[in-house]
Amino acid sequence: MSDSPLLDHLLELRNRLLRALVAIILVFAALAYFANDLYRLLAEPLIKHLPEGTQMIATDVAAPFFTPFKLTFVVAVALAIPFLLWQLWAFIAPGLYKSEKRLVVPLLASSTLLFYAGIAFAYFVVLPLAMGFFTSVAPADVAIATDISRYLDFVLAIFVAFGIAFETPVAIVLLIWSGASTPESLSKKRPYIIVGAFTVGMLLTPPDVISQTLLAIPMWLLFELGLVIGRWYRPKRKRD
Numbered sequence: 001m002s003d004s005p006l007l008d009h010l011l012e013l014r015n016r017l018l019r020a021l022v023a024i025i026l027v028f029a030a031l032a033y034f035a036n037d038l039y040r041l042l043a044e045p046l047i048k049h050l051p052e053g054t055q056m057i058a059t060d061v062a063a064p065f066f067t068p069f070k071l072t073f074v075v076a077v078a079l080a081i082p083f084l085l086w087q088l089w090a091f092i093a094p095g096l097y098k099s100e101k102r103l104v105v106p107l108l109a110s111s112t113l114l115f116y117a118g119i120a121f122a123y124f125v126v127l128p129l130a131m132g133f134f135t136s137v138a139p140a141d142v143a144i145a146t147d148i149s150r151y152l153d154f155v156l157a158i159f160v161a162f163g164i165a166f167e168t169p170v171a172i173v174l175l176i177w178s179g180a181s182t183p184e185s186l187s188k189k190r191p192y193i194i195v196g197a198f199t200v201g202m203l204l205t206p207p208d209v210i211s212q213t214l215l216a217i218p219m220w221l222l223f224e225l226g227l228v229i230g231r232w233y234r235p236k237r238k239r240d
Contacts, residue, residue: 016087023083028076035068038075039148042155045127049135050144057145067148074156078119082112103177111170114222118166119159126158126214133210158211165200165219172226183231186223194220 031038043056050056058064085108093101138144175181186193194216201216 016091020084020087023080024076027080031072035072039068039071046131049131056148059147063149114166115163118162122158122162130210168219168222169226173230176230183227193223
């Protein structure tokens with residue numbers, strides 16, 4: 001052991017970051033062969049609604065090669081999240097109180113599941129509705145030919161927005177546990193929360209009413225869930 005606690009912490013942080021990076025690389029290497037299949041799966045909500053005889057296009061020379069691998073890297077990071085959070089937990093756990101450890105473990109697990117749930121909701125509910133709407137309102141004399149890179153950026157923005165929005169219960173529990181607010185106080189702010197949810201939906205999603213509404217409503221419902229769960233936790237200042 002080193003005589004410098006700070007140096008020890010920095011070395012441990014470096015080792016855990018390297019482990020996280022190796023995990024992402026290994027998952028990426030395992031998925032690289034299926035890069036085109038992953039993109040085809042991602043594009044399915046759009047392809048189903050494309051008019052007959054039309055298809056997606058690539059306006060950049062290198063896009064057919066790089067775009068599927070960009071998606072594969074993002075998928076690798078997403079799949080590695082449980083391991084990444086485990087490394088984070090192993091790093092911070094020694095400095096936590098016993099009561100804090102009892103809270104952090106379920107929060108890390110629930111935040112991971114909620115993030116995945118947000119992505120799944122976006123893929124299975126939001127994207128089919130949004131793609132169906134966009135393709136149905138196109139003028140008769142406009143050919144729909146979506147660029148694969150722009151579609152990937154659009155979908156990733158949707159996924160990130162819904163993944164973060166589904167973390168609302170975790171944020172509410174942390175606010176209550178830290179003593180920054182109470183369930184009663186948050187309940188009184190419900191009208192402002194609803195307006196804020198629609199505002200966040202407008203800011204985080206692409207400029208269409210469907211995506212914004214489908215983000216705002218789950219955020220509101222998850223806020224209510226957070227209030228219910230938050231009542232089970234005592235504020236941090238009252239812990240033993």
